[in-house]
Amino acid sequence: MSKIKKIIANTRSDQELLEGIRLGDNAAIAYVYKSCYPSVSHMIINSRGNEDEAKDIFQEAILVLYDKVTHQQFELSSKLSTFLYAVCRRLWLKQLGKKGGAIHLDDHENLDIPDLEEDLVNHAEQELKFEHMHVALAGLGEPCATILKDFYIANKSMQDICDKLGYTNTDNAKNQKYKCLQRLKRLFFEQHQKNG
C-alpha cells in the first residue's frame, strides 16, 4: 500500500501548494510539476519548441510564482494551473519573439490574468537583485562566505564560528565578520550600480 500511496498523491488545494512553494517543500514542487507541466509541455512542443525548452520555460514560470509568493502577495487571482500556463505561454512567446518569425499560439483557455505583467516585472527585478548578490558572493571568497552564511543563515553562535575557523577569540571572529559583511555590501552595490 505504501507504494501506491507514493504514486497517488492526495489532491492539494492551491493555497497549500503556494505555501509549499514558498517554503521550498519538495513534495509541493513535485505535485505542481506533475499536475501542471504536461499541458505546458504540450503547448510548447506544439509551437516549435522541444522538451528541454519546455522544461526551462516551466522552471522559470515556477520562479515567477516563487518570487510572487515570497515578495508580493500570497494569493492568486486565478487557479494555480491557469496561472502557470499563462506565465509559460507569455515567457514562450517572448522567447519565440527573440528567435524571430511569425508568432501564433492558439488560445485554448481563458488566460485573462490581471496581475501577470506585474508579476513578470517583479520576477525580473528579483532575478536581477539576486543575480547581483550571486556575483557579489562569488567574488567574496573564503573564509568570508562561510562566516557570513554560518552566522546569518545557519544562525550559528560566534563561539561556534570561532571554533570552526580557528580564531583565538570571539572578538577576532566578530571583527572578521564585520569586515566580511562590509566587503559583501560593497561588492553588491558595485554590481547594482554597474547594471543600473
Next chain:
Amino acid sequence: MGNLMNRQEFLELADRYLRDELSESEIIAFNTLIAADQELNEAFLAQQNFINTFKQHQQREDFKFALTDVMENTSTEPIVYRMWKKLKINAIAAAAVAIISSLATLYLTGYFSTLRKTTSDYSALKREVNNVKRNVNAHQDAIQNISKENTPQAALHFGATGFMLTKDGYVVTNYHVVSGADSIHLQNAAGHTYKASIVHLDQEKDIAILHISDTSFKSVTNIPYTFKRQNIDLGEDIYTIGYPRDEAVYGEGYLSSATGYTGDTTAYQISIPVNPGNSGGPVIDKHGNIIGIISGKQKSLDGAAFAIKTKALIETLNRIPKESLKGNIVLSSKNSLNKLPRTEQIKKLQDFIYMVKVY
C-alpha cells in the same frame, strides 16, 4: 552613549537585535537609541534589508536547486503507466498466484480427471462406431453394437457378457466382442477371473465360442439351464442377466418379433432394456431355457434389441471342426431352473454368467 559607539559596535548590536539575542531591557534601550538618532535608524534599516536579501538569495538558490532536482527525478507520465512500472512485480506475482490457485482448485475438484474421462469416452465412442461397422457386416446392415466399452488407454478395451455352454469351460459370447482381442478374461459373479482362449468364431452369426484355459478353473456343477432351439411365441416373458457395468444387471421383457434386424431369421427382436455391455448375455425364458444371445439393438427404434437364436448357436457349434475342440461340446439337457421362482433362477444362473473382459 549612542554617539560614542562606533559603526562596527552598532551593527554588532543590530545583529544581536535581529537574531533576538537581547534581553528585554536591552531591546527597550536599542529601540530608544534608533528612535532618537535618524542616522542610526537608517543604518539599522539598511543592515536589516541587506541581511534579508542575503538570506533570501540563499533560500532562492535552495529553491532553484530543489526545483531542478524535482524536475529531473519526477516523472509526468500518466499515473496508470507509473503504477504499472512500480507495481509490475506485484502484478506479475499476483497473476501467477491467481493462475496457480485456479489450476490447483480445478485439480483438487477433479476437473482434469473428468476432462480426461470425457476425452476417453469420446474415443471409446469412436471405437464403438467401428464395432457397429463390424456388426453391420454381420447383420448385413447397421445394428448398433452394445458391447460395453471401457477406457482404451487402460489395458481393458471393453467388456461384455458371456455364459457357460458346458460345465467343462466352454463359454459363448458375441463375435464383435472378442474380434481383434489380444487376450480375453472372464470374471464370474464371485469376482474370480479366468483366462479364456477363442475356440471358434462365426462372424456371420456374430458368435464366438471361448474356452476357459486357466488352470485355476475347476469344472462346475451341472449347468442348470437347457438350450431351446425351437422358436418361441411372440409376447413370451423373457429376461437376461448381463454386465453393462461391473455388477450383474437383471433385465426383463418379452419377445417382440420372431425375426431380427431387417427380417434376419437367425435372430429375434426382443423388448428388454439393454445397454453396451449386455452383448453376449443369455436370453432366458420363464422356464429357464436359453432361447438366444443378446447381440445388439437398433438405434432408431425404441426398445428394439436383437438376440441371436439358440438354433443359430447350435448350428455354429456343429460347424466347429473337431480338431479345434478339447473334447466334445455337450450341452446340458437337464433343466434345474424350471418351476423355480425368478429370484431363485437368477441366483442359480449368476455363477454361469461371466463378464467378458477384452484386452
